[in-house]
Amino acid sequence: MTDLILGVETSCDETAAAVVAGGKKICSNIIASQIDIHEKFGGVVPEIASRKHLEAVNFIIAQALAEAGCTFQDLAAIAVTHGPGLVGALLVGVNTAKTLAYALGKPLVAVNHVLAHVAANYLVHDIDFPAVCLVVSGGHTSLLYLQARGEAEFLGATRDDAAGEAFDKIARVLQLGYPGGPVIDKIAREGNPDAFPFPRAFSGQDDVFEFSFSGLKSAVINTIHNLQQKGKTVPVADVAAGFQAAVVDILVEKTCLAAKVKGTKNVLLAGGVAANSRLRVALEEALAKEERKLFLPPPALCTDNAAMVAAAGWDLYQRQEFAGLDLNAVPVLDIGSQK
Amino acid sequence: MYILGIDTATLVCSVALVTEEKLVAEYTLQVRKTHSERLLPLIASVLEGAGIKPQELDGIAVAAGPGSFTGLRIGVVTAKALGQALELPLCGISTLEALAAQHPLFNGLICPMLDARRGQVYNALFFGGSGIQRETDDRAVTLSDLLAELFERQEPVLFVGDAVKLHRQTLIDALGARACFAPEESAVCRAATVARLGLLELQAAKGQTWQDLVPHYIRRAGAERKFQATGDSGGRK
Numbered sequence: 001m002t003d004l005i006l007g008v009e010t011s012c013d014e015t016a017a018a019v020v021a022g023g024k025k026i027c028s029n030i031i032a033s034q035i036d037i038h039e040k041f042g043g044v045v046p047e048i049a050s051r052k053h054l055e056a057v058n059f060i061i062a063q064a065l066a067e068a069g070c071t072f073q074d075l076a077a078i079a080v081t082h083g084p085g086l087v088g089a090l091l092v093g094v095n096t097a098k099t100l101a102y103a104l105g106k107p108l109v110a111v112n113h114v115l116a117h118v119a120a121n122y123l124v125h126d127i128d129f130p131a132v133c134l135v136v137s138g139g140h141t142s143l144l145y146l147q148a149r150g151e152a153e154f155l156g157a158t159r160d161d162a163a164g165e166a167f168d169k170i171a172r173v174l175q176l177g178y179p180g181g182p183v184i185d186k187i188a189r190e191g192n193p194d195a196f197p198f199p200r201a202f203s204g205q206d207d208v209f210e211f212s213f214s215g216l217k218s219a220v221i222n223t224i225h226n227l228q229q230k231g232k233t234v235p236v237a238d239v240a241a242g243f244q245a246a247v248v249d250i251l252v253e254k255t256c257l258a259a260k261v262k263g264t265k266n267v268l269l270a271g272g273v274a275a276n277s278r279l280r281v282a283l284e285e286a287l288a289k290e291e292r293k294l295f296l297p298p299p300a301l302c303t304d305n306a307a308m309v310a311a312a313g314w315d316l317y318q319r320q321e322f323a324g325l326d327l328n329a330v331p332v333l334d335i336g337s338q339k
Numbered sequence: 340m341y342i343l344g345i346d347t348a349t350l351v352c353s354v355a356l357v358t359e360e361k362l363v364a365e366y367t368l369q370v371r372k373t374h375s376e377r378l379l380p381l382i383a384s385v386l387e388g389a390g391i392k393p394q395e396l397d398g399i400a401v402a403a404g405p406g407s408f409t410g411l412r413i414g415v416v417t418a419k420a421l422g423q424a425l426e427l428p429l430c431g432i433s434t435l436e437a438l439a440a441q442h443p444l445f446n447g448l449i450c451p452m453l454d455a456r457r458g459q460v461y462n463a464l465f466f467g468g469s470g471i472q473r474e475t476d477d478r479a480v481t482l483s484d485l486l487a488e489l490f491e492r493q494e495p496v497l498f499v500g501d502a503v504k505l506h507r508q509t510l511i512d513a514l515g516a517r518a519c520f521a522p523e524e525s526a527v528c529r530a531a532t533v534a535r536l537g538l539l540e541l542q543a544a545k546g547q548t549w550q551d552l553v554p555h556y557i558r559r560a561g562a563e564r565k566f567q568a569t570g571d572s573g574g575r576k
């Protein structure tokens with residue numbers, strides 16, 4: 001019996017395919033990024049993303065199989081991200097994957113993109129469950145409780161912007177370019193994080209695991225506009241450092257609280273923003289004080305890729321939770337809702 | 340030779356299986372449900388109904404545009420994946436040509452029009468009578484430009500396609516008795532015609548592969564047009 005899963009990912013601006021053995025060993029992991037195309041628009045343009053996915057996806061799949069040294073016939077199943085994400089972009093991957101599965105007579109599994117980010121950790125770490133996971137990226141900020149591989153319980157998410165989205169917006173106002181995460185991370189190292197004490201929103205009792213970044217975002221933009229109106233030069237590094245420190249404080253506080261409430265020793269970090277150096281260090285230190293351990297994937301597996309989709313797909317495959325030929329893209333998909 | 344035809348360019352979702360001799364099966368749905376949910380189950384039931392396995396197909400023809408961008412992508416992506424998995428030749432067919440090809444015996448101009456929004460229709464002109472002869476490329480035009488063009492001509496004009504309903508009275512007012520209208524079932528695109536046109540192309544060795552088949556959108560993405568015109572960014576976030 002084969003244990004090879006082909007993963008397909010087209011939820012945003014990366015067209016990706018990968019072959020993973022046994023939900024663990026990466027045989028190939030191919031990514032075609034569209035980032036330079038969307039850069040000039042200052043963000044992902046859905047129609048352009050969909051067109052680029054269509055042009056690339058079959059080639060990327062062929063390359064993933066070739067690099068893994070296998071053929072379609074060798075696959076155990078095909079896994080595809082069916083949400084959340086941009087609907088037009090998701091449709092390309094979903095229709096490609098389910099048509100391949102039908103034509104080849106292979107099982108199809110539908111993967112939640114957020115859970116795929118979580119599963120990136122399983123490719124590189126052996127995790128003792130239960131655990132808590134913070135998923136932070138351009139599209140999501142979610143806290144999950146994990147009973148076992150592939151068994152996630154939703155704890156909370158952002159009420160407004162995703163953390164990565166806030167990074168993009170502030171980077172745009174500071175004219176630092178797109179995407180915002182890496183540029184802010186870099187320039188913040190030269191700034192004083194205490195120069196601008198921006199507000200941290202740690203909300204009330206019933207929504208302890210929810211995040212909110214819109215107030216912080218407005219505060220940062222107001223500060224920039226005030227400085228500009230007074231004719232002062234904006235100390236970009238200090239503003240970036242102050243903003244990043246506030247985001248990190250919020251994320252660390254909530255994640256530590258979740259680990260404490262759920263009583264887990266292990267905490268996972270996942271998603272594109274997990275590559276942020278300050279977040280990683282701050283979270284690791286805060287958790288260490290409570291004798292908890294932080295796990296995170298290497299940077300290449302933090303951003304969108306298909307190896308994580310194949311890893312998450314493996315868990316569904318093992319439980320025989322197969323998708324039908326009528327599988328659709330679900331742009332807003334919650335944890336725990338498979339259809 | 341078994342050719343599977345696919346059309347998801349408009350609100351119609353149509354799948355057909357044809358051979359040189361006959362139309363084996365066709366399934367045409369016009370309901371408010373997404374093509375993404377409908378298309379593959381329809382393909383499976385058309386093949387099952389015909390007693391044909393996907394591996395027994397000889398080629399795929401798909402309406403590759405113009406049409407709704409998302410609709411086109413679902414059809415083309417499905418055709419490409421079938422082509423890749425089954426190593427089959429593919430054929431992208433003009434949606435407008437397929438509409439016109441449903442009326443080869445009409446003596447006069449055949450004028451398919453699909454709603455292109457923004458005050459335009461997707462259109463091309465064909466001459467019928469004994470088969471169809473293409474007179475223009477596929478294009479996006481305003482209705483008034485199209486009517487001005489038709490006004491120069493003498494022949495009767497047969498209108499087909501989803502934009503006809505929107506403009507029927509305008510067409511009658513402009514062209515009087517020259518304006519002809521096809522019955523609903525032959526005014527929408529049918530996969531049987533797409534498949535037949537594809538079969539002819541594949542017989543003439545004019546097929547494509549999963550590597551080179553792309554939709555024929557006619558229009559660039561909105562953000563690109565805007566960017567070109569103003570240098571302004573239209574990106575999300």
Ligand SMILES: [Zn+2]
Binds near residue numbers: 137
């Ligand atoms: Zn992601």
